[in-house]
Amino acid sequence: MANKSSGAGGGAVYGIGFVGAAVYYFQQADTFWMFVLAIPKAIIWPGIVVFELLKSFYG
Template sequence: MADNSGAAAGGAIYGFGLFGAWVYFWQQADGFWDHVVGILEGVVWPAIMVYDLFSYLN
């Protein structure tokens, strides 16, 4: 039987990060479309973070 407890913990950590990103982007938004973009940015925040990290390292 496979032990999937690590996968469950990773999902929980991603979930906390997702909600944290939504709160951050929601607070930064001014209008309706800024809120919509903030929700979308919250979903893809890991990709944005890695892109910014690689841009910084370059």
């Protein structure tokens, strides 16, 4: 029987990155629209970091 919980570590790391980015962007927000944009930025930020790291390793 296959181990179905083997990919759970990546979700935890992404979650920690999301929370950290959300806190950072909320602290930097000055206007209402910056607060609104903080959530999408926090969702996208970990993916951009991974992309840039992989690009520097293989590029």
